[in-house]
Amino acid sequence: MKTIKDIAEEAKVSTGTVDRVIHKRPGVSPKTREKVQKLLDKYDFERNILASTLAFKKKYRIATLIPSVVSKNQFWYGPHLGMKSAAKEIQKYGVETHRFFFDQYNLKSYKQALDKILALKPNGIVFAPFFYNTSLAFVDKLKEEEIPCVFINIDLDTPNKLTYIGQNALQSGNLCGKMMNLITKPEEPIAILTSQKNVGRHLAIETRIKGFLNYFSDNVKDKQIKKIIIDDFDTDMIEKALSKELKSDKQIAGIFVPSSAIFMIANFLESRGLNNIRTIGYDTHLDNLEYIRKGSIDFAIDQNPFEQGYMGLKILTEYLLLNKTPKPKYSSAINMVTKENVDYFDVADTIEYAV
Amino acid sequence: MKTIKDIAEEAKVSTGTVDRVIHKRPGVSPKTREKVQKLLDKYDFERNILASTLAFKKKYRIATLIPSVVSKNQFWYGPHLGMKSAAKEIQKYGVETHRFFFDQYNLKSYKQALDKILALKPNGIVFAPFFYNTSLAFVDKLKEEEIPCVFINIDLDTPNKLTYIGQNALQSGNLCGKMMNLITKPEEPIAILTSQKNVGRHLAIETRIKGFLNYFSDNVKDKQIKKIIIDDFDTDMIEKALSKELKSDKQIAGIFVPSSAIFMIANFLESRGLNNIRTIGYDTHLDNLEYIRKGSIDFAIDQNPFEQGYMGLKILTEYLLLNKTPKPKYSSAINMVTKENVDYFDVADTIEYAV
């Protein structure tokens, strides 16, 4: 492996000049530049990133923004851990990570966080763009200030993002449809249960439902599917909405919840001893893990929450430090979790490397 | 963040002495050692790994050994890619990776590889211990020479390993049982198809079958399960073994293959137009991906092959460089792959980070 010094000697220039050529910095005559560049190409020179970082004292600031993580029982604990892990790694390269949080049901708290981030003047941002319109306006502003941003978990259709990391909601819904079809009989009715509160706030939910319905329209004739919308996932509302269905003549045999709230339904069914009703939902935070382990949730879709956070920070760092342009989109896995493999989806078991 | 220089100044010693204390090297009086150690503890000193690597010129050699990867259509291509990716990362830290391969059906080629590895005198080894007895003897020898070793994919019950990274075969078989039960009707017979060639060579296969059978004995009454053993997975033998079953009165409705050879069965069934027979097997190499995508393989179990290779090298490196003792065992995921999520399991899409 050649070093800058080797190249400098062979080109009969100083190491400083070689460095200027490597980084395409000004202050080198075209002739010298060409001579050095040829040698760099000839030896396929790769600079030692360790030495480079050590000598290069510029610091980078990255801001991260996700819904507040008040306990480990939440989906967002996963991305949070992933970002913490990545932050520790990139700290070695002089990248400081500043964490911001907001209340995902409170637009005002979101806006406040965005203001704080702008005030920080970061070199880049990794965030989950909740609240469609506000987020779009924010992204345009970032564009003006030339601050690159990475979306995790939620995508927005805008050219002003560096990349998006998250799941294909349509396809994951489709898979839920397939599994629901497998665990219920053709003649048994099923229900989709969702909350009014998510409308306009989190786009993936509707897309998941669409994918779910697509499966049946594409593959199964005449499946009875009811759509039940409640105001919010609290015990009373669930009770109210479901007891009607359960008393009815044609009792539903399966419930699909296109969000991480599926554990609320599993809990309700358990408390009523209704273990003959099948359930499918999303995410593998602690609350869900518990019910999956008991079999009260039949299947849950995991979307690699840790990796979403981890990749977000790493990809942005490589863009800032190495000028590496990411792909326009990174699709997270669509993992099916059930009683027999649940032990391998606890985000707390994720490994962190120090090297 | 404190540096060695800061600590040295406060302790009124030289940086060399601080360095000796940090690394517990001899040549420091107990009194000085204690004084410095106290400051290190007080400030929770973490040495700058970049500077450390740059200054510390010792090189490490790691040997890796897996079955030869002659094409991308093989399970072992996954671990191979994972190791290549990790090798690139750890190269920055002065770790050279030397790759060795063997023919997994040829004990002699395995022994030859082991000899070559010993001749290299590596600082550590990452390998897949095929051939039970030979591997055990080899591991004992490594112990004598104080060369740490990491097992990937296949485990051996010996205290002389650093750690094992791979899947829990019993549980993955169990999950296959569950899925097979879902996709066939209770009264329909099913078959387990396996090859004589794997006996005594790859322990996981038998354990997977055990897990599969356990599912039925624990959860289902009177499922008819036939065990079919063929000499090898070639077209003629499959034809011979299956055509008998398919002509029989009670035709089998599902086939479980506890190895990556499931695509051979899918291919056979396809060629006969037998798309009413369900199939479940292992691994997501290209051959299988193709049949999963078409739906000719209903479910395959993925075990994160890339990560097995990647983790193996990283964990061994952290042990050698940072003295970080790994957990005794790392369980790989048990991922269920089917037509609707197959796109997210192509090992070729795995990301490599340069930072």
Next chain:
DNA sequence: CTGAAAGCGCTTACAG
């Protein structure tokens, strides 16, 4: 037992 000094490979402020 301890310190001063050189060096790992790269970057930069300064002088010319």
Next chain:
DNA sequence: CTGAAAGCGCTTACAG
């Protein structure tokens, strides 16, 4: 436009 020199934080061979 170019080079010599200092420095990033740590390690080590050498001198005492």
